[in-house]
Amino acid sequence: TKALTPPDVLAARKGGDPLVCLTAYTTPMARLVDAHCDIVLVGDSVGMVLHGLPSTLGVTLDMMIMHGKAVRRGLQKALMVVDMPFGSYEESPQQAFRNAARLMAETDCAAVKLEGGETMAETISFLVHRGISVMAHIGLTPQAVNTVGGYKVQGRGQDAERIMRDAAAVEQAGAFSVVLEKVPAALADRITAQLAIPTIGIGASASCDGQVLVVDDMLGMFTSFRPKFVKRYAELGNGADQAIAAYAAEVRARRFPAAEHVFADLPQKAAEGET
Numbered sequence: 001t002k003a004l005t006p007p008d009v010l011a012a013r014k015g016g017d018p019l020v021c022l023t024a025y026t027t028p029m030a031r032l033v034d035a036h037c038d039i040v041l042v043g044d045s046v047g048m049v050l051h052g053l054p055s056t057l058g059v060t061l062d063m064m065i066m067h068g069k070a071v072r073r074g075l076q077k078a079l080m081v082v083d084m085p086f087g088s089y090e091e092s093p094q095q096a097f098r099n100a101a102r103l104m105a106e107t108d109c110a111a112v113k114l115e116g117g118e119t120m121a122e123t124i125s126f127l128v129h130r131g132i133s134v135m136a137h138i139g140l141t142p143q144a145v146n147t148v149g150g151y152k153v154q155g156r157g158q159d160a161e162r163i164m165r166d167a168a169a170v171e172q173a174g175a176f177s178v179v180l181e182k183v184p185a186a187l188a189d190r191i192t193a194q195l196a197i198p199t200i201g202i203g204a205s206a207s208c209d210g211q212v213l214v215v216d217d218m219l220g221m222f223t224s225f226r227p228k229f230v231k232r233y234a235e236l237g238n239g240a241d242q243a244i245a246a247y248a249a250e251v252r253a254r255r256f257p258a259a260e261h262v263f264a265d266l267p268q269k270a271a272e273g274e275t
């Protein structure tokens with residue numbers, strides 16, 4: 001099957017099937033996600049999810065390239081988008097182009113994503129006019145955690161107009177889709193109705209043209225981090241904890257390895273292909 005393209009995504013929206021999107025950071029997870037998703041995002045959330053960083057601010061372009069390459073090897077049909085990390089695009093459109101081009105050349109992604117609305121419109125336009133498809137990201141933008149003062153809902157009350165302007169600006173600049181993170185549902189509904197490009201919600205609204213979650217969050221890989229907008233479709237963290245505890249207990253009791261896990265010193269066994 002031919003891979004989905006940014007223009008396909010742009011054409012797919014409004015009244016069609018919602019776009020299904022998840023993050024992935026590794027080849028095996030990319031394979032699992034690719035089977036069911038339209039869009040796979042190599043998010044800079046990788047810094048917090050896999051590297052133990054306290055925020056996404058410490059994520060580097062080299063980290064995004066390494067995880068992007070790993071994800072690429074696991075994808076066959078989904079559209080691959082890679083996040084531009086903090087510090088790799090904000091300085092100027094030229095800096096953004098240079099780093100986005102490197103991300104695309106090295107990971108073979110179809111598009112990049114960057115955070116920011118009106119402020120980033122000039123940069124988005126610069127990239128799009130030079131052959132780089134851009135997914136925008138507005139509302140809560142985690143790379144702005146320090147200036148915003150946390151991971152709060154954005155666009156409540158009078159602040160809604162700011163997010164509306166951001167949405168209009170990224171569409172006008174040529175983004176092929178926009179992530180709406182942690183905004184009131186009614187505002188996400190308004191933006192989705194207003195824009196021609198697809199909205200992809202996370203902590204937004206079911207009316208968005210697509211949904212995205214961090215895959216490790218929805219799989220319940222952690223016990224500590226449980227934001228309201230994450231529905232847990234599995235509790236793999238608990239499952240892993242139980243499995244590791246069982247292994248530790250069996251090793252300590254000398255019940256593992258058992259007879260079937262060890263090798264006999266018999267030549268005919270070896271000849272049967274036992275490895």
Ligand code: KIV
Nearest residue numbers: 023043044045179212
């Ligand atoms: O980094 C990330 O995973 C993201 C999505 C949650 C949208 O930006």
Ligand code: NA
Nearest residue numbers: 043044045083
């Ligand atoms: Na991100």
